[in-house]
Amino acid sequence: MVFIQSPGQGDDKDFQYTGAVTSLVALKQAKYVREDYPDGKAFVFYQHMRTLGLTEYFYAGIQQDEGIFLTKGEVTGISKGEDGLIVEADNTLLGEKVQVKADLAVLATGMVPVTKDDPVVNLAYRQGPGFRDNAIFDEYADSNFICFPYETQRTGIYAAGAIRRSMTVEESIEDAAGAVLKAIQCTESVNRGVSVHPxxxxxxxxxxxxxxxxxxxxxxxxxxxxxxxxxxxxxxxxxxxxxxxxxxxxxxxxxxxxxxxxxSIDSIGSMVKAIGVPSEDDYDEPPLRILALVCENDAYPALDIVGLNRLSYSADVRIIAVRCLGSVNVIWIKDALAQGLDGVFLLGCKHGDDYQCHFVKGSELADVRMKKIGEALSSLALEEERVMQFQVTIDEYDKLPQIIDDFVASIEEMGPNPFKGF
Ligand code: SF4
Ligand code: SF4
Structure with a gap:
């Protein structure tokens, strides 16, 4: 029997969901072939053999079996022979083309999570009956892979096992324990009438x-x-x-x-309005005043770490914590500029491929809104660059002083807000 892990050339791009599970399944089935047919032979062609952790011992054991032939290689063709199949492979570890006569060729099956329009869960949500597609993680179920594993974008529903990533049965059992603990936290929070994290x-x-x-x-x-x-x-x-x-x-x-x-719009708006704007009545050269709207999840703790490490940044900045950059209403920014603040920056989690936003798309949505506000500023003859958004991960706290000081320097170069004093 021939087990084909991924037929592609040099990599397994043609087989998107290949992984440790598919490798282990092929090795396991090759072992079954040997156990069930003492004179049987198994051939495994792979691009990458992935045996993680202790499963490496299983792989090493299989390597010792003379009836199992393992090689990296590209399977270039399968044809019907006189008596069974002919499997052809190239670029093998033997460095040459090989032909194998086989009774059966087994192509590995990828594990594809079903999270969207899932008829199994069939939820009554405006956004569809499934867990909602998470395009960033190829539609895997977690709402935030780093901070909230197990939690789907459906509050109170926790995912375990292969819907989170490809997993073996053993890993899935362990994973289920994690999901159950999260569900217990949720039930307890609901009983107390409070929200789940963050x-x-x-x-x-x-x-x-x-x-x-x-x-x-x-x-x-x-x-x-x-x-x-x-x-x-x-x-x-x-x-x-x-x-x-x-x-x-x-x-x-x-x-x-x-x-x-x-x-609320009013509570944060009032904080913005409470920021004093230095005027020429008080100073020969009034210092700048810059508003920072900072996400409370990672960016604000990162600023705390800046303080703990006694790193310094411009004293012209006034900071207001927000729940998520997605919760920033543009009216706060317009009000800030209208009252004479010289610049506004938003500091929040990374978005894009390795997104870390705790509310999935908040920082990305804020980015879109900031681009739109830039157009509005231009129509007021204010530079678009007076409003910026920066992304930071919590462990990048040491970059923050530079990011802030560079922004302040760019505002200094532009000069004070022309609306100051009106
Ligand atoms: S965003 Fe505001 S105005 Fe629009 S539908 Fe929702 S509540 Fe109504
Ligand atoms: S956007 Fe956030 S705060 Fe508003 S209803 Fe949805 S989960 Fe609740």
Missing amino acids: RSGDMTFPDFFFQRCTQCKRCTEECPFGAIDDDEKATPKSNPTRCRRCGTCLGCCPERIINFSDY
Whole structure:
């Protein structure tokens, strides 16, 4: 029997989901062939043999079996011979073309997670019946691979086993224990009436002032956790038990009618307004005043570490913590510039391929909004560069002083906000 792991040339790009499990399954089945047919032979052609951890011993054991032939190689063809199949391979470890007469050729099967439009879970969500596709992780189920493994984008539903990544049965059993512990945390939080992490302990919910809703559907589309459905007229229908209190809906609402009792357009807006703008009445050369809206998840703790390490950055910056950059409503930035602050920067988690945003897409959504605000600034004859967004991981705290000082220097070069004093 011939086991083909990935027929591609030199790599396994043609076989996207190849991995340690497919390697181990091929080795296991080769062993079965040997056990069931003492005179049987097994051939395994692979591009990469992945045997992680202690499974390397299993691989080493298989290598000792004279009836199992293992080689890296490209399978170039399979044809019907007189008596069975002829499998041809090239670029093998033997350095030459080989032909194998076989009764059976077994092509490895990749493990593909089903997270989207999944008929098994069949959830009644506006965004579809599945766990919601997580394009960043090739549709694997975790809402944040680094910080919240097991948690799907469906609050209260935890994933374990091969839906998270390809896993063996043994690994899946261990994984299930992790998912169960997360589910227990969730149940306990619900019993106490508080949210699950990262905002564990939060007892507030988004509150909609529906009289002014224009039914634009932004909140229903942008909520990362499908917590807002809509009716046939596109009026939002909130599902509080799904909500993780990220504030993305507050950030996106153009009418500014979504608020929490402890986090609102007015509460952050008042903090912005409370920042004193130095004037020429008090100083010969008034110092700059720059607003930083900093995500409380990683960026703000990173600034704390900057402090603990006694690193310094410009004293012209005033910092306000936000729940997520996705919760930043552009009105705060407009108000800041209108009152004479010289620049605004947002500091939050990385987005893109190796995203680390704790609320899935908050920092990415903020980036889109900032680009739009840049266009609005240009129409006011203000430089677009007065508003910037920076990404940081928590372990990159030592880069922060430079990032901040460079931004302050760029504002210095542009000069003070021309609206200062009006
Ligand atoms: S706070 Fe976040 S999770 Fe809750 S409804 Fe708003 S966007 Fe959705
Ligand atoms: S974003 Fe605001 S205005 Fe638009 S549908 Fe939601 S609540 Fe209504």
